[in-house]
Amino acid sequence: MPEAKLKIFERPKSFTDVVTHYCPGCTHGIIHRLIAETIDEYGIRGKTVGVAPVGCSVLIYNYFRTDFLEAPHGRAPALATGIKRVSPELIVFTYQGDGDLASIGMGEIVHAANRGEKITVVFVNNAIYGMTGGQMAPTTMPGQVTTTSPMGRDVSQAGYPIRMSELLSTLRTPAYIERVSVHNPHNVIRAKKAIKKAFKNQMEGKRFTFVEVLSTCPTNWGLTPDEAQNWLEDNMIAFYPLGVFKDTYYDNDEEGQK
Amino acid sequence: MAKILMKGNEAIGEAAVRAGGLHYFAYPITPQSEVGEYLVKRLPEVGGVFVQAESEVAVGNMLFGAAASGKRVFTTSSSPGISLMQEAISYIAGAHLPAVFINIVRGGPGLGGILPAQSDYFQATKGGGHGDYRLLVLAPSTVQEAVDLVMLAFDLAHKYLNPVMVLGDGMIGQMMEAVEFPESIKETDDPMTMDWPATGCEGRDPRIIKSLYLDPQALEKNSFALADKYKKMKEEEVRYELYKVKDDCQVLLISYGTMARICQTVIDEMEEEGVSVGLLRPITLFPFPENEIREQAWKENIRAVLSVEMSTGQMVEDVDKAVQGRKPVEFYGRTGGIVPSPEEVKDYILKILGKK
The missing domain is CATH 3.40.50.970 (Thiamin diphosphate (ThDP)-binding fold, Pyr/PP domains)
Incomplete structure (x- = not known):
């Protein structure tokens, strides 16, 4: 009986009907989906504005049925600040990779976080520059081979990778900072919860929410999708521990009294 | 108000x-x-x-x-x-x-x-x-x-x-x-x-x-x-202003902003001394009043066009382009925070006219 069919899985309404350009095994698609589901579930598609980065996910605006701005490299938090300040009724999120956010955009992310901009930042950390062809990122693991660290990242020259969630959680203003991963189903479910919580915080008017998502880049890591998921679990999580780094909400006025 | x-x-x-x-x-x-x-x-x-x-x-x-x-x-x-x-x-x-x-x-x-x-x-x-x-x-x-x-x-x-x-x-x-x-x-x-x-x-x-x-x-x-x-x-959108651009003007000054006000003083003082100088002051720098400058510069009475700027010579390139080589285009400028005095602009105009 066709009437009795129960739909248990469908394409999120916040997605366009476009095939993404991502490589096989790349986890951008999963992270996009978690955001799209979140927007659907909260019914906020009509008032959401996304800000795209420069990097592999520069074309994210083709995949979402929401308004979108395309930022210069690293500046998405500044664009998000601008539009959210003048149109506070909007829900504004940025989607940024590690080259974009942790290298060229370090100034913008730290100050947007510290001012407590009421935006949500989804930070995709795959430890490498993807779009430009696999160069060393500020998040590249010690010893990791990239096209600009062919002998492996040399910490005596390049320093150690930057842990953005830890760095930003030293600031008092942000409301919520969590690091998650999407390398297996269990972690995908946790990542969804974190993204939903970040958006929820923003909808409630709370200040600056940040979800770091550990992600794979099989193409530039030189691994199969399966191997890449294992590499992430074996190498990245030890250096980039998963968990909630900050979940406190200081109201402006209360904060002033303390 | x-x-x-x-x-x-x-x-x-x-x-x-x-x-x-x-x-x-x-x-x-x-x-x-x-x-x-x-x-x-x-x-x-x-x-x-x-x-x-x-x-x-x-x-x-x-x-x-x-x-x-x-x-x-x-x-x-x-x-x-x-x-x-x-x-x-x-x-x-x-x-x-x-x-x-x-x-x-x-x-x-x-x-x-x-x-x-x-x-x-x-x-x-x-x-x-x-x-x-x-x-x-x-x-x-x-x-x-x-x-x-x-x-x-x-x-x-x-x-x-x-x-x-x-x-x-x-x-x-x-x-x-x-x-x-x-x-x-x-x-x-x-x-x-x-x-x-x-x-x-x-x-x-x-x-x-x-x-x-x-x-x-x-x-x-x-x-x-x-x-x-x-x-x-x-x-x-071209906007500009003419100041004392008359039929007997010998030199056409092109100047904008603060510098143009000093040029007005120069023109007033020289008028009293019997030397007729006029000013075309661009208000829009882009779009540049190119046609308007050309029209004034090509008038028979104009002997030279002088771009006066608080720079080492930038707008003068656009003035030069507007005049298309039909009249001599001169430049006078000071920079670094130094604003040219009316006297030095006056001296330069007299020099152009061979009076100094």
């Missing part, structure tokens, strides 16, 4: 407010920091937005995001700060967004100095950042004109969906003069009635605001769409 005495920088801030420019993002820099100090008190009174950013790079990009809302947004800065905003200005132009940038120019290059100069003419009028784009550039020569042009700048930015620059100088910013404002704050258009801003896609198709076109055909199309706007500006 009665005239009030006001410092240029504060008058610029108030002018923006009266024009409905209620969304201000900035970073402090001499000689224009008073604009922000004025607006941080003024904007909350009118429900506006004031954000002090971490850098001018961030300011430009905050304006990019804010401009996408369809509301009237602006910043003020000075030369080194404007250099840092060039990235965002290029993107804002490429994305066809309206934003107003006010540059209270100081001497350069590099950190330069903090005194008035006109050495950012090239940067303002020739593009500044990367790519095929222009700014519409307005150059006030009095505090009242700064007020008028700041208000006009918002209208033009929204008319063309293009960034507009008001190119003042440290003198305009720091000087106090009597000014008059419109009685009330301008009612601006509701972004919900526009067909381009990112207002949230409720009840309509999503909008993408971007400057990325990987398809060369599409990028070329966007670049020519920009070029069409600049052509239209050349046809419709």
Whole structure:
């Protein structure tokens, strides 16, 4: 009986009907989906504005049925600040990779976080520059081979990778900072919860929410999708521990009294 | 409204407010920091937005995001700060967004100095950042004109969906003069009635605001769409003023901003001494009053055209282009914060005329 069919899985309404350009095994698609589901579930598609980065996910605006701005490299938090300040009724999120956010955009992310901009930042950390062809990122693991660290990242020259969630959680203003991963189903479910919580915080008017998502880049890591998921679990999580780094909400006025 | 005495920088801030420019993002820099100090008190009174950013790079990009809302947004800065905003200005132009940038120019290059100069003419009028784009550039020569042009700048930015620059100088910013404002704050258009801003896609198709076109055909199309706007500006927006340009003028001065006021003194004094000199003062630096300069310069009585600037010679290249070699084009300028005195300009004119 066709009437009795129960739909248990469908394409999120916040997605366009476009095939993404991502490589096989790349986890951008999963992270996009978690955001799209979140927007659907909260019914906020009509008032959401996304800000795209420069990097592999520069074309994210083709995949979402929401308004979108395309930022210069690293500046998405500044664009998000601008539009959210003048149109506070909007829900504004940025989607940024590690080259974009942790290298060229370090100034913008730290100050947007510290001012407590009421935006949500989804930070995709795959430890490498993807779009430009696999160069060393500020998040590249010690010893990791990239096209600009062919002998492996040399910490005596390049320093150690930057842990953005830890760095930003030293600031008092942000409301919520969590690091998650999407390398297996269990972690995908946790990542969804974190993204939903970040958006929820923003909808409630709370200040600056940040979800770091550990992600794979099989193409530039030189691994199969399966191997890449294992590499992430074996190498990245030890250096980039998963968990909630900050979940406190200081109201402006209360904060002033303390 | 009665005239009030006001410092240029504060008058610029108030002018923006009266024009409905209620969304201000900035970073402090001499000689224009008073604009922000004025607006941080003024904007909350009118429900506006004031954000002090971490850098001018961030300011430009905050304006990019804010401009996408369809509301009237602006910043003020000075030369080194404007250099840092060039990235965002290029993107804002490429994305066809309206934003107003006010540059209270100081001497350069590099950190330069903090005194008035006109050495950012090239940067303002020739593009500044990367790519095929222009700014519409307005150059006030009095505090009242700064007020008028700041208000006009918002209208033009929204008319063309293009960034507009008001190119003042440290003198305009720091000087106090009597000014008059419109009685009330301008009612601006509701972004919900526009067909381009990112207002949230409720009840309509999503909008993408971007400057990325990987398809060369599409990028070329966007670049020519920009070029069409600049052509239209050349046809419709050229503004200039003539001062004592008479049939017996021997030298035609071309000068803008603070320098043009000094040229007026030169002309008045020389008139008394029996030497007839006239001034064409460009008010729009882009579009440049090229045809108007040519028309005046080619008149038989004109022996030479003299571009007088607070730079080592920038606008003179456009004057030269306008005159097309038919008359000698001369240049006189001082820079680094030094403003030429009427005497030295006068001496140079006499030299051109072979009287010294």
